[in-house]
Every structure is written in C-alpha cells, then in structure tokens.
Amino acid sequence: MNVRRLIPTAAVAGAVTLGLTALSACSSSDAAEGGNGGKLDVSASFYPMQFLAEEIGGSHVSVTSLTKPGVEPHDMELSPKQIGGLGDADYILYLKNVQPAVDDAVTQAGVKNTVDAAGLTTLESHGSEVDGHDHGAEEHEGEEEAGLDPHIWLDPVKYAEVAEGVGKSLEKADPDNAADYRKNTETLVAELNKLDKAYETGLKNTATKTFITTHSAFGYLAERYGLTQEGIAGIDPEAEPSPARIDEIHHVAEESKATTVFFETLASDKTAKTLAKDLGLKTGVLDPLEGITDRSAGADYIEVMESNLAALQKALGAK
Template sequence: MNSLVRGGALLAALALPLAACSDGGGGTAAGAAPGDGGTEVLAALYPLQYVAEQVGGEHVTVASITPAGVDPHDLELSPAAVAKLDDATVVYLAGFQAALDDALAVTSPAHALDVSEAAGVHTEDDGHEEVGHEDEATSDGAAADDHAGHAHEDGDPHFWLDPNRLAAVATAVADELAAADPDNAGEYAANAERLGTELASLDEELQAGLAQCETRTIVVAHEAYGYLAEAYDLEQVGISGLDPEAEPSPARLAEIGKVVEDKNVTTIFTENLVNPAVAESLAADLGVEVAVLDPLESQVDASRDYPDVMRANLEALRTALGCA
C-alpha cells in the first residue's frame, strides 16, 4: 500500500503549510468540534469513534482518522492528517492500518491507546493478510467447520462485531481519557459503564435473534465476520479471505457452490464498501439472494450509528438463515 508517511519524506512534508485533517474537504473531520476546550480525540475508524464519543461525552471532540465512506484497509494519510496526530489523544488498532502505524512512529500524540489488548485482537502485520481461505470449504464442508468463527486467530481485526469486545474497549478508552483529563475521570467511567450495559443488551438481542435458525452458515464477500461468527455460533465461509480485494480462484468459487448446496444457504452477503460484482455473479449462478451484511468498518449512513447497523445486520441474518 502506498503511503505519504514514510521516513524522511514525511518529516519534510510536515514542514509545509497544512490544511485540514483528511476529511475529504476543507472543513473539520466527522465528529469534531474544535475550539470548545475539550480533549481532542482522533479515532482510527468508525467503531472507535463511536466509543470515544459515547465515553467522552461533552468533554471531548472526536474525529475519525478514516473519512466516512472510505474503506479503512485503504487508508492513506496526507501530511495535514499526520500533523493532527501530534498532541492529540489517538485511539487505534495496531497492525490494521499500516499508514497510521507509520504515522504514529514519527509523531508525538499526547496519549495513544492501542485497543488490541482490551479487545483481545491478534492481527497480522498488515492487518488484512489473506490466510488459507482456500482450505475453508471442502467437498464435505469439514474444513469450513474447523475454521468457523476463528478467523481472528489468523489476523481478523473486526472485533467490534462482537458487542462485548467493544464494551471492553470502552473501559480502556475511559481509562485513557482519564489519564488525559483527570478532572472528568468519574464521568468517563460512568459513561463507559452505561455504554457497556447498552452493548450487553445488544448482545442479548443478537443471541436471542440467532438462537434458532434453519442454517448457521453465512457466505460472505470477505472474511470480516470471525468475531461475529464466534460470538453467535455461526459458520463463516468467505469468497475472499481477509483481503477484500483478493480475487477468488475458480476452485474457490466451486467450493462456495458446494457449501451453498450442502448447507442450504439462501443468501450471499456483500458489503457497502466492496465491489459486489463477484458475489452478485456467483449468487445468480447458484440461484440465491444477495444481501448486505455491514462489517462496520466505516459509517456509510450518518443517520445510523453502531447499534442501528448491528440491528440491521441481525435482521439480515435472521432472514437469510431462516431464524424463528
């Protein structure tokens, strides 16, 4: 991946006049409200932005480093965006976005929280390495069963699809904000506790909604749903591996067809930020439906927040899986 944050070239670039953070325009990045005196928080991507906003409340200004509607796998940072990291409180997931990892290595944030430990995430160096998806589905489906729900062990970073893991991150964010702003530590802790309760309720909705289904296999555009699958006893089978841009081989497509037949799959899930052409073509060949399952890497619709999208995902899954 190309980046503007490499070595000496970056340091030279930062000496230039700087524009606004990478929000795609000349204004303030999403969620920020500069000038109100609050702690400035830069979140790597939307789920972390959501947590920071909920935990920080009125005492923080929050912006997403990844602009809305942009695939965070493809993040590149302008010199202006890199400069914003200095003196800010940064909340990120190490190993997921190489450009951000590189930028943090040459800047001096006031506070930097890597949420991977709190979330229980183990990512590969580039955060989206394709790992062995050709072996996930065989003619008898055994290999797919072996991998069901465990993609995170091979570098899946999408922990936020398990609300309980996101709740754990909320506690870590509260601690980091307390270190940056001790006067409001009590409010941060209370907000994290409230958010944790809300996320626990969301988890209960998902557990109940997916408890009794005709099939538990989800065929997805890329393997972004390992944590979701593990949390709710589903079997994930990806057309592509962890890299959403990887082209599936003819053999892989044949394996997917066999899984669809053997597991009575009625739907192939695609995403808002991934070209659906392969999934749509495969679904047409197999005579099944296509639906969107949002991996929540970005906020596509500003009117729908994290719980809204997770509930929409629940309804999409219930329809596809024939849940009672």
Template sequence: MISLPRRALVLPVLAALALSACAPPEPAGTNGDTASLTVLTSFYPLHYIAEQVGGEEAEVSSVTPPGADPHNLELSPAKVAELADASVVVYASGFQAAVDEAVEQTSPKQTIDVADAADLSPAAGRGGNSAAKDGTGGSRDAGGADPHFWLDPQRLAAVAGVAARRFSEIDPQNADVYKANAQELGQELASLDVQFTTGLADCERRTIVVAHEAYGYLADRYDLEQIGISGIDPESEPAPARIAKIRRVIEGQDVTTVFTESLVNPKVAEVLAADLGIETALLDPLESLADPGEDYLSIMRENLAALRGALNCG
C-alpha cells in the same frame, strides 16, 4: 449629530478589553464550546467508542473519511500532522499500516492502542468458523490478527472500558464522566449481545457466505460459520478453487443468501448468487459510516435482521 472626541470613543473599548483579560477563563468542557480532550481516531468503530465515552468533554474526529475503506488508507501530510496536535490518538495497531507509521513518525502526546483490549485472534485457523484452512486462497492475506473485533459487542465493550480509563488518566477532572459514559455504553452493548444471542439461537442454517472475512468474531460469539468470497482484505481476489468451494458449500448446506457490502464491489457475489438462483443481501462490517443518521447500534440491529432472514431463524 453630536461628535465625540476620539479619546472618548477609544477609552470604553480599552476598558472592556482590560476587564475581559482579567476575567478568569471558563473551565474546559463546561460551556459546550471547548472540549477537554481532542481525540483523533483511526476508523469508525473507534470513533464511535471515543464519542460515547468522551461525551461533551471530547472533540472527536477520524483520519478515515466517512464512507471510505479503512483497510488501505493513505494519509495526507495534513492528516499526519493532526496526530501530533491531538490530546490522544486511538487506533488498532496492525490494521492500518499508514496509521501505524504515522504514529511512529509523529510521537503523539498520548496514544491508546486497542489491539490488546480487543483480544484479537489470528486471521487464519479461527477454530473452524472460516474458510481459512481449506487452502483456496484469500484468508491468509492479512498476515496476522483479524482486526474486526467490533462486530463482537463484548469485545467492543472491553475497548470502551480501556478508553474510559485512559481518558480519565489524561483528564482526571472529568474521570467520573468518562466512567459513567462507559458504563452506560457497556449496558447498551450487553443488551445488543442478548438480542443477537436470542435472535440467532434457533436458526435453520448457521453458515453465512460473506463478501470478505470480516465476521469471524461475530461468528465465534453466536455459533455461526462464515465463508468469505475474499479474505480479511476485501480487495484480495478470490482464487477459482475458492469460488468452487463456496459453490459446493452453498449447494450442500442450502444457503439461500450471499451477503454483499457497501464498500466492496458486489459483482462476484451477485454473479455467484445469480448462477445458483439465490438472493443477495447487505451485511455491513461497520468499517466505515456513510450515513450520519445511523450509528453502530442501529446498523448492528439491521445486520441481525438480515442474518435472521437469511438463516431462517425462529
């Protein structure tokens, strides 16, 4: 074996390090390893928007874990610290108190509050499409706007446009990418809107009985009436008078299905349906995503199929 002096081994290593240090850095987002933006979102629909608009230029994460209920989210100190480190935080003010407080405390570099772009409506008195004004309890527990805008594809498209504009301001080098991604997503959401409009145009019934009143915007868009077992907050307990009213609606309008949700205890819905001899089916409010094999578009299409079956649409 030939033994080289220690100096002969070290010099090539030092030369390689020097060349590496002198080499110009590779532009962010071009090698697939480094994203131009680190985007922190507050819950799944905003995570979906950020991923679609940001594409390969954005590293997107969420403070709400997959499969968790975002309504009553609590943030650990580590999660709060993440807000300060992100390039931009995307959230909907008024929906998650813990996120609103964390944004105020940490003063992130950039924030995108989508509440205005979503054109939110009051939680109560939504033009007759919910049980809010019947005095049976549960609908007025939100104390403000209905946050579930994403179940209306047109509202979600408007939010995507705002995200693209703000991403472009923060990272102008990739503005064309964000604009093109938002346009492509807008086309997909427009197609989804057409599918819902035509799919729900000719139905025997137009009333949906749901686990909680998450479907007001969907009902407004497609001329449906939602009756919620619980109000905007899925954890609110329905009053006996509310349950009695729902029973009368089911019997009076020949409702055949009570819709349950994966994140809400189905017991009340199942007991109600069993007492009346009708079925239960799953309608996903898309507040969280538990199955990585699904996404917003696929779940919304599953929702459409469930609605068509329950409403007996032609």
C-alpha cells in the same frame, strides 16, 4: 435504547478525515489552554474508534476521524497534513493492523496518550486462515504475519471490553472528568450487553448456521453466536477469490443450505452478485461497520448492528 441520546455526541472537529481517534491525554485544564474550548483533542482512526471516543468522551472531547465517510479504510492513505497534525492530538485511539498508513503515522506522531484498541481485548485467528487459503496476504502483511483478525468491533462482547479499556484510559488522560467517563462507559457497555443478548436470542434457532460473505470480517461474530462464516475472499474486501475458492463456495452453499450471499456498502458487489446468480441464491447487505454513510442501514453502530442482526435472521431462517 439509543446511546447517543443519553451521551452527548461531540462535534467532529473540522472535515472528517481518514480515520484515527485521538483522544486527549491531557487534563481538562491542560486542554483548556489549547483551541478546543477545554475539550480533549481526540484523533480516531476510523468509525468504530470514533464511535467509542464520542460516546465515552461525551461533551469533554473533540473527535476527529482520519477516515472520511464512504472511504474503505483498509487501503486508505493519509495526507501530509493529516500525518503532521497527529502530533498535535492529545489522545489517539486506533486499531493496529487495519490501516497500515495509520499505524506508521501513529508511530511517527509520538503522542504520549496513544491507545491501540487491539491491546484492550484478545485477538484470534479468523478469515483467510480459517478457510485454508492465503487471501489478501500482500494487501495486509501485518494481519497475515500475526495471523490475527482485527475485526473485534463486530462482536458486541469484545467491543464492550474495548470500550471499558478506552474509558479507563480517558479517566487517566483527563482525571478532572473521570466520573463522567466512567458513567458514559457504563451506559455504553450496558447498550452493548443488550445488543449481545439480542443476537444470542435472535440467532439461537435457525434453519442453517452458515452465511456467505464477500469480506471475511465476521469471524468473531460467527464464533460468538455459533455460526459459520464462509468468506469468498479474505480479510481484504477488495481481494479477488481464486477459482478453487469459488468452487468450494458452490459446494458449501449446497451442503449448508445457505440462502444468501452478503456484500457490503463500501466495496464492490460484483463478485457477490455473480456468485449468487450462479448458485440461484439471494444477495443481501451485511455491514462490517467500517464507516457510516447515507447508504448505511442505521445512523450509528447500534442501529447498523441491529440491521445486521435482522439480515442474518432472514438469511439463516431464524425461528
């Protein structure tokens, strides 16, 4: 079931820096002239993009992530060295409106083969607009202005759409290895489809459909599987909720018979634990998969998503 056993994972080039996936837009013969032993030099913005680049690129790519493990990607900054180095990438894979610093650096880099994952699927409005409050507007002006939720990777179906688009872009960037990219994409999409079916089956019959989370990152996942996400704050995991929102959450928890307040590994759990204590609820981890660390409940995207499913099943009273 593990994709990474089927698809060779390229070594992360150098120290894993703040996250941008630059996949090479050159042909393999062009890349061979560089210093990567014939591999495409790929720069990834953060983990969800890195995972796609490594799984689809396989042995033909050398992937560098701009976001270090353990760093919360939304507010990270790039060093001058990272910004300057982006222009040397063969291919860049990023997700617009998640990391403002990366968006600016990508524009400056001017790399021909630059792919915005947001353009490979359809974005929708979730999070701060769903609960009617303007959470985190200052921190994420781009998201608020567009009114769109960028957390597409937490929906296996949308992530599979992005994977297919990345595969096609790699085929164009490196036509000599197009067959391998196509095969790797098909393998990954099959794994994501399997994950989708596991979620669909595992969350079909539950005692409650509502889950409470500190970070409103799970709008696509909730919509896909008929659940209701109640975010304490908005899209920004560090945003402080208003007293009015806390009161609302108290009411929602009672009405929906919610059992758990979820927090994440890369942000503070203080608000979640305080609220859970006030309400007499449990706490749990629901990982938005913005980075993999030794605290993650899995070694890669597939494993952590499986852990998230188990956590949701327990919290929602799956039958």
